Amino acid sequence: MYGTGERAVVALDGLTADFANGTFTAVMGPSGSGKSTLLHCAAGLERPDGGQVLIDGTDLGPLSERRLTVLRRERVGFVFQAANLIASLTAEQNVALPLRLSRRRPAPADITAALSEVGLAGRAGHLPAELSGGERQRVALARALVTRPAVVFADEPTGALDSAASRQVLALLRGLVDRHGHTVVMVTHDPLAAGHADRVLFLADGALVDELAGPLSAEGVAGRMARLEVAR
Structure with a gap:
């Protein structure tokens, strides 16, 4: 919940979701439906007012801020709409940054492997x-992968890209699941992007209102979104 009193807004309302190992889940819904809040709570960036969040079997609720920060660095990868790279660092230095922040010495072979994975x-x-x-x-995706996270959270990762670059990034996310068994959770407004996932969760007013399981198509996802909009 955000705010207090009459201005209080319930961002997530009794929502329960699980993301199995080695799966690709897209989260969709209209603006204000709670998509990003769900992602932030699931990733440990925000603490929910109630309920429970687990990552790789660890309950985030009892963790101190320090321990939660360590868990995010070691077990969670993030990719946002803006790449958020450090302008003064090279690509390989940006990729190595999560390891350095964890006071781990980056192995050159690991950095090269992460960059090779994304071409x-x-x-x-x-x-x-x-x-x-x-x-x-x-x-940014290589940086998210270098710590070998349990799950990668992506918030509109193709929102600022042209169609060709979007296809490359989505193919890489799909490959993380198919080739390496990573778990990917992606917020998107784009049915084409959601079509790369194994399933789509549809949110409205902070609640989970529908779910679509694969095989998926952009047309099928767009049609389901249109029906939800009409129903609202």
Whole structure:
């Protein structure tokens, strides 16, 4: 809940969801439906007023802020609409940053492997300003993967990209699940993006109102969203 009294807003209302290992889930809904709040609570970026959040079997509720920060660094990967790279650091230095923040010495082979996974091994020494928008987002994805997280949370990861760059990023997210068994949870407004997932959760007014399981198509996702909008 945000705010107090008459201005209080219930962002999530009795919502229960689980994300199985090795699956790709898209979360959709109209603006204000609670998509980003769900993602932030599930990732430990915000604490819910009630209920329970578990990541890889660990209950986040009793954790101190310090322990929660450590868990996020070691077990959670993040990719946001803005790549959020450090402008003064090269691609490889940006990828190594989560390890350095955890006071771990980055192994050059691990950094190279993460950049190779997203097709950017040859751009390791480039600054963000020297990369395209799609390349910057792929560096952000490599940064999310370098700690070998239990789950990757992506909030509108293709929202600022053109169609070609979007397809590359979505194919990489899909590959994380299919080739490496990662768990991916992605908030998106785009039926084309959601079509890459194994299932779609539809939110409205902070509640889970519908679910669509694969195989998915952009048309099927768009049709379900349209019906929800009409019902509202």
